[in-house]
Amino acid sequence: MALHSNTSPVYVAFLFILNYVSITAGSGPSSERSSGLLSPYDELYYRGVRAYFREDWERAAEFLEKSISTRDMLLRTRRKCHDECLTVGDDKVSKLDTADSSLWDLGVLDWIQVRAECVRFCMGRSASPAALLPVSSDIEYEFGTRNPYNYLQVTYYKLDKMDKAASAAHTFFVANPSHLEMRNNIEKYRRMIGVKDESFQDREREHEQHWEMYDAAVLAESSSDWVKAVKKWKECVNETLKQTEECRAQCVMAPRVFPEEPDTAQGVYERAADLSLSLLSCKQMCVTLVSTRPGRVSAVEDFLPLQLEHLHIAQFKAGDLKGAVETLRSLLLFYPTDSDSLSNLELYSQTLEGDTEAQETGPIQEIAKYVSRALQEKRLLYFGMANLDFKFSDPDLWTPEDVVPEALRETWRAEKEQLHEKLKQGQKVEEVDESGFYAGGPVPVVGVTITMDDQGLNGTNRVVLDGVLSQSECDRVIQLAAVAASVGDGYRGRRSPHTPHEKFEGLTVLRALKLAQDGQVNQSDARLLHEIGETVKVLMDSYFRSHSPLYFAYTHLVCRSAIPGQQEGRSDLSHPVHVDNCILEPETRQCWRETPAFTHRDLSAVVYLNDDFEGGDFFFTDRDTKTVTAKVKPSCGRLVGFTSGPVNPHGVTAVTKGRRCALALWFTTEKLHRDMEREEAEALWAADGQSVLKEEKGDSFILSALISLHPLQSSSRHHKSITEFTERERGIRRCVKQKT
Numbered sequence: 001m002a003l004h005s006n007t008s009p010v011y012v013a014f015l016f017i018l019n020y021v022s023i024t025a026g027s028g029p030s031s032e033r034s035s036g037l038l039s040p041y042d043e044l045y046y047r048g049v050r051a052y053f054r055e056d057w058e059r060a061a062e063f064l065e066k067s068i069s070t071r072d073m074l075l076r077t078r079r080k081c082h083d084e085c086l087t088v089g090d091d092k093v094s095k096l097d098t099a100d101s102s103l104w105d106l107g108v109l110d111w112i113q114v115r116a117e118c119v120r121f122c123m124g125r126s127a128s129p130a131a132l133l134p135v136s137s138d139i140e141y142e143f144g145t146r147n148p149y150n151y152l153q154v155t156y157y158k159l160d161k162m163d164k165a166a167s168a169a170h171t172f173f174v175a176n177p178s179h180l181e182m183r184n185n186i187e188k189y190r191r192m193i194g195v196k197d198e199s200f201q202d203r204e205r206e207h208e209q210h211w212e213m214y215d216a217a218v219l220a221e222s223s224s225d226w227v228k229a230v231k232k233w234k235e236c237v238n239e240t241l242k243q244t245e246e247c248r249a250q251c252v253m254a255p256r257v258f259p260e261e262p263d264t265a266q267g268v269y270e271r272a273a274d275l276s277l278s279l280l281s282c283k284q285m286c287v288t289l290v291s292t293r294p295g296r297v298s299a300v301e302d303f304l305p306l307q308l309e310h311l312h313i314a315q316f317k318a319g320d321l322k323g324a325v326e327t328l329r330s331l332l333l334f335y336p337t338d339s340d341s342l343s344n345l346e347l348y349s350q351t352l353e354g355d356t357e358a359q360e361t362g363p364i365q366e367i368a369k370y371v372s373r374a375l376q377e378k379r380l381l382y383f384g385m386a387n388l389d390f391k392f393s394d395p396d397l398w399t400p401e402d403v404v405p406e407a408l409r410e411t412w413r414a415e416k417e418q419l420h421e422k423l424k425q426g427q428k429v430e431e432v433d434e435s436g437f438y439a440g441g442p443v444p445v446v447g448v449t450i451t452m453d454d455q456g457l458n459g460t461n462r463v464v465l466d467g468v469l470s471q472s473e474c475d476r477v478i479q480l481a482a483v484a485a486s487v488g489d490g491y492r493g494r495r496s497p498h499t500p501h502e503k504f505e506g507l508t509v510l511r512a513l514k515l516a517q518d519g520q521v522n523q524s525d526a527r528l529l530h531e532i533g534e535t536v537k538v539l540m541d542s543y544f545r546s547h548s549p550l551y552f553a554y555t556h557l558v559c560r561s562a563i564p565g566q567q568e569g570r571s572d573l574s575h576p577v578h579v580d581n582c583i584l585e586p587e588t589r590q591c592w593r594e595t596p597a598f599t600h601r602d603l604s605a606v607v608y609l610n611d612d613f614e615g616g617d618f619f620f621t622d623r624d625t626k627t628v629t630a631k632v633k634p635s636c637g638r639l640v641g642f643t644s645g646p647v648n649p650h651g652v653t654a655v656t657k658g659r660r661c662a663l664a665l666w667f668t669t670e671k672l673h674r675d676m677e678r679e680e681a682e683a684l685w686a687a688d689g690q691s692v693l694k695e696e697k698g699d700s701f702i703l704s705a706l707i708s709l710h711p712l713q714s715s716s717r718h719h720k721s722i723t724e725f726t727e728r729e730r731g732i733r734r735c736v737k738q739k740t
Helices: 008-024 041-053 057-084 101-124 137-144 147-159 161-176 180-190 205-224 226-253 268-290 301-319 320-334 339-351 365-387 406-428 470-486 509-517 524-545 676-687
Strands: 447-451 462-466 502-507 551-562 575-580 581-587 590-592 602-608 619-623 628-632 639-643 651-653 654-655 660-670 708-709 720-723
Touching: 041 137, 041 147, 057 147, 057 226, 137 147, 147 180, 161 180, 161 406, 180 720, 205 226, 205 301, 226 268, 226 301, 226 365, 268 301, 268 365, 268 581, 301 339, 301 365, 320 339, 406 654, 447 720, 462 524, 470 502, 470 509, 470 524, 470 660, 509 524, 509 676, 524 551, 524 602, 524 639, 524 660, 551 575, 551 654, 619 676, 660 708
Parallel strands: none
Antiparallel strands: 447 462, 462 639, 502 551, 551 660, 575 651, 581 590, 602 639, 602 660, 619 628, 619 651, 708 720
């Protein structure tokens, strides 16, 4: 559209103004809405909440579900109408450059009016006038935090629809990972008969698919599957662009209340400019919204450039040099003077010598449009900051200095330098373990010695102990694994859960006992597996000075064997770097304590059984997952112990020859999460007159069902607690197999 550059910011705003006027004109109360049209979703939500507090569960479920579906349909309708009306009136715009300058204003207003009429007609076909009005900030907060699913979880529980209750609980928890009561509820649902794994689905995942693709791409990278990584990174980039466009369309289409009349009345052009800049600011903020995971406070900085960086490296590794050049040129649009990118581009060009077409490949067209549009919007917003006292917070680190007016550059440089310094300092912060465990306690088992402590392992709450097992005990357990371990056991049947170059086999205490009862293995060997765990528990409890009673969370004998013929040129890990009780994000150095991580794990231990293999070293890293801080070479009877939280990222190097066996154990201070398989094994031994049950401290086993809700009427967002689960659920204890 060929609008004059010196006036377009003002006149574009009229589209926003008249759009609002056209949509809201004639809007009446919801009782006047036409049959078949969308109702106001905020009204449906209020009705659902009122029914909830009246304990009218059928009506509560009906209105809460309707409010969610109606809001979703309204968002889809806005996007559809946005696309339908995007080019309406462009024929009038094309005539503006040749029009009489005295009539130029009227021509712009005519174009805006035509566009607004299109939007009003399109939206009016699907939504009632009341549904087109803006909702309150309270309602936006409720849906932004997924609180309708909080109410639905209890509602469906009351209706005895446990699968729907589990789905609602999971959907809420994804966006509220620190909500402890909901986490407990989810664990309770997992133990209920009839609730399947498929029930725990995120009902809002459609809007977050780029994060699924991001995680899949990172996983493919960690396995050195570069062809798959290229595919997943491309999907992630495309979905990120798509979600950004969805967000920007909502900025244009969502009605807003006009600003209150200021003390000093503004003219129409000033008001129009303010609204226009607000619209552009909303569009720019979509960068932050799209790059923030559900339930997270902070966004991933430079989210799109980060994906492009990963993509071009994956393309290079996969042999797609032409694609790597295209992606790298796209990345250079964000950072045109980046020395590493320029060096990589030179390398790619030299490798493609003779292939002129590949060497001259330009950037991805969609990325070029994205950057060009962003720069235009930033120039207008910074102009508004310098001349109209407009407030704008730039979401991007890559914004070039030349888009910032001279009057703002000194302040802009200082703020940018301060931000970069803050990011650097964040990388240098010394790790502090807030688990409540403190290494350095006594080692109460005779013959066990400390080989490496925190200082030797360059970290916090880490230890290597030797002498935990004798050679004969190691041999017995290895023989037990050779006879009884099942391929993929403990990994949901996957024979190669971490790398396709190795075969994984596992065995639990309960399975060992049942095989012993069937006469397939020696009873004494099965009991030895159990007794080793008891010894490790004593050592971990004492050395890390446990502040609460420890319970076994899971015990797993694991053997990983190199697959012959698949080791040449291998560059992946046997077990990628991870943290045991949270999801580590190397880019942000954050570790999110939420599912699917085993958030209840507090202490971790690995007892090694052999050393007659190649590779397979255990190692600790920094949170960047790249900086190795310590390595441990396995040997019979050696134990590595550490706290399970973010101060101890760790992994295992590739096993390139032979078979590596170890007993992995995790401990928790939460009795609710104790290892039920282990207790079942102990109960079976007790039934045979061979009791190995230990007296445990702590409260009796109780399944709590606390769910925190905040009444919609409370402006202070005060939370009200409701404990509702009945004795029927208290008795349900269904063992859930865990994975390591």
